[in-house]
Amino acid sequence: MIAHSVFFYIFSLIAIVSAVMVTVSKNTVHSVFFLILDFISISCLFIMIGAEFLGMIMLIVYVGAVAVLFLFVVMMLNVAEQKGQWFSSRWDGGTHIPVGLLVSLIIFFELIIVIGGWKYKPDLLNSLSINISTEVTNTRSIGNVLYTDYILLFQISGMILLVAMIGAIVLTYRERAGVKRQSYVKQISRERDEGVDLVEAERNKGVKIDA
Amino acid sequence: MDSYFSILFTEVYKILFLVVPVLVSVAMIVWLDRRVWAFVQKRRGPNVVGPFGLFQSLADALKYIFKEIIIPASSNKLVFVLAPVVTMTLALISWAVIPFGEDFVLADINVGILYLFAVSSLGVYGIIMGGWASNSKYPFLGAIRSAAQMVSYEVSIGVIIINVLLCVGSLNLSDIVMAQQNLWFVIPLFPMFVIFFISALAETNRPPFDLPEAEAELVAGYQTEYSGMMYAMFWLGEYANILLMCAMGAVLFLGGWLSPIDIFPFNAIPGPFWLIFKILFLFILFALVKATVPRYRYDQLMKLGWKIFLPFSLFYVVLTSSFLIYFDLLPGK
Numbered sequence: 001m002i003a004h005s006v007f008f009y010i011f012s013l014i015a016i017v018s019a020v021m022v023t024v025s026k027n028t029v030h031s032v033f034f035l036i037l038d039f040i041s042i043s044c045l046f047i048m049i050g051a052e053f054l055g056m057i058m059l060i061v062y063v064g065a066v067a068v069l070f071l072f073v074v075m076m077l078n079v080a081e082q083k084g085q086w087f088s089s090r091w092d093g094g095t096h097i098p099v100g101l102l103v104s105l106i107i108f109f110e111l112i113i114v115i116g117g118w119k120y121k122p123d124l125l126n127s128l129s130i131n132i133s134t135e136v137t138n139t140r141s142i143g144n145v146l147y148t149d150y151i152l153l154f155q156i157s158g159m160i161l162l163v164a165m166i167g168a169i170v171l172t173y174r175e176r177a178g179v180k181r182q183s184y185v186k187q188i189s190r191e192r193d194e195g196v197d198l199v200e201a202e203r204n205k206g207v208k209i210d211a
Numbered sequence: 212m213d214s215y216f217s218i219l220f221t222e223v224y225k226i227l228f229l230v231v232p233v234l235v236s237v238a239m240i241v242w243l244d245r246r247v248w249a250f251v252q253k254r255r256g257p258n259v260v261g262p263f264g265l266f267q268s269l270a271d272a273l274k275y276i277f278k279e280i281i282i283p284a285s286s287n288k289l290v291f292v293l294a295p296v297v298t299m300t301l302a303l304i305s306w307a308v309i310p311f312g313e314d315f316v317l318a319d320i321n322v323g324i325l326y327l328f329a330v331s332s333l334g335v336y337g338i339i340m341g342g343w344a345s346n347s348k349y350p351f352l353g354a355i356r357s358a359a360q361m362v363s364y365e366v367s368i369g370v371i372i373i374n375v376l377l378c379v380g381s382l383n384l385s386d387i388v389m390a391q392q393n394l395w396f397v398i399p400l401f402p403m404f405v406i407f408f409i410s411a412l413a414e415t416n417r418p419p420f421d422l423p424e425a426e427a428e429l430v431a432g433y434q435t436e437y438s439g440m441m442y443a444m445f446w447l448g449e450y451a452n453i454l455l456m457c458a459m460g461a462v463l464f465l466g467g468w469l470s471p472i473d474i475f476p477f478n479a480i481p482g483p484f485w486l487i488f489k490i491l492f493l494f495i496l497f498a499l500v501k502a503t504v505p506r507y508r509y510d511q512l513m514k515l516g517w518k519i520f521l522p523f524s525l526f527y528v529v530l531t532s533s534f535l536i537y538f539d540l541l542p543g544k
Contacts, residue, residue: 002215003215027287029287029343030290033290033340036336052320052321052322053322053325053382056322056325056326056328056329057325059329059332059333060325060328060329060332060369063329063332063333064329064332064333064335064362064365065332065362065365068335068336068339068358068362071339071343071358072355072358072359075343075351075355137321137382139321139322139382182510182511
């Protein structure tokens with residue numbers, strides 16, 4: 001049990017420190033790296049409470065895919081160095097700080113509500129309609145609930161994600177003129193007759209090929 | 212406290228017992244790769260150091276150790292040093308869940324296959340970190356290419372894994388092997404095995420998908436600025452990942468430690484040897500592909516991943532599940 005709590009404190013310390021570092025580090029790419037470290041330590045915490053499926057999915061989805069896209073965007077946008085924007089006394093007239101304050105206020109109140117809800121946790125467990133069995137692995141129990149009781153919500157969330165994805169593609173797609181595309185069908189179905197053209201070349205005049 | 216330390220020591224002993232052979236076989240596998248490659252091209256390959264040139268990799272390792280490690284002045288130093296460490300560590304930790312035999316596995320966790328998948332999807336960070344921290348054009352382009360490629364092919368590997376899991380009903384790797392006692396999954400899921408093999412080539416940046424380090428365009432891709440032991444660590448990590456992909460293929464499709472036929476001369480050979488034979492078989496296929504196939508163009512690579520492999524493996528998921536439901540073969544009820 002001592003080892004267990006030692007590991008718990010190590011992972012939570014890393015998670016909190018890296019979460020702080022995400023916001024205070026000056027280099028945006030470093031922020032993303034700290035975010036990844038945060039994700040990894042949180043998935044370790046998930047695994048420690050026995051939710052191994054959630055922990056692994058967290059690693060696969062957030063660290064393996066989402067954070068890679070974050071890194072892509074940050075590297076591509078070339079916003080790596082934000083020299084001295086934080087903690088500087090100079091007010092540059094930007095509007096991002098009030099907006100940030102508003103968002104963090106909202107999150108703060110949400111957190112207070114969540115912590116308040118913690119008080120009712122024992123009642124919540126009793127009032128659940130699903131009986132939680134410790135016999136089956138948590139992958140199986142999540143599947144049992146997700147694909148039976150909550151199938152509608154699950155499908156709807158999938159549809160929303162799909163619509164969002166298609167919307168993003170439609171919004172950013174633009175037809176560019178003059179781009180050569182490869183068509184395998186065209187290449188393979190090319191016959192000798194249309195590919196080769198025998199031309200009688202006149203002396204000193206050459207051949208004019210219309211391309 | 213005593214028992215805690217004894218557990219710690221046995222675990223460390225077990226881990227060393229796993230990691231040291233993996234490292235040695237990585238060195239040997241580089242030699243095998245070069246020999247197979249040379250064999251296809253009617254060359255001799257490394258044959259000078261030791262018998263059959265077996266110690267070539269050790270000589271190379273010595274050379275790398277004694278070379279100077281150059282850290283570019285304009286690089287992001289901490290990330291630059293961390294990148295090969297990350298690659299190497301991730302390549303080694305995934306071996307913890309590979310079952311070498313019945314009850315012969317370091318960590319027999321319930322979500323073994325997810326763990327393998329997660330760790331292999333983390334592998335991209337070593338490359339991105341290396342490419343970005345070098346602060347130079349070629350490594351950066353190589354890293355971007357590599358990340359896009361690995362993320363794309365992970366998707367199809369994930370769907371292929373779902374195919375296998377539908378037939379097993381468990382995420383545990385030992386269960387996956389035991390489910391193949393009667394029939395290896397390579398037979399009913401043969402198209403998936405082919406796609407898995409090709410995706411594994413792309414996932415490990417092997418030819419014909421070695422665009423991240425295409426020497427004609429990008430010098431050496433994300434490794435351009437690395438030298439000495441740091442370069443060697445990238446290279447070791449890469450080969451450890453290739454071996455891991457082979458092991459994954461062997462466990463998912465070729466029946467892991469099981470012998471092909473359950474009769475006397477075959478089942479007398481211990482399980483770990485069968486797994487090693489299968490890994491070697493897959494690795495020789497990897498090496499043959501490297502020697503024979505020309506490099507893909509980048510748009511072809513993306514097209515193959517997203518427009519051919521992903522729809523086809525999704526279709527196969529539907530096919531497999533309909534088959535299992537129709538014949539009432541769904542496991543784990």
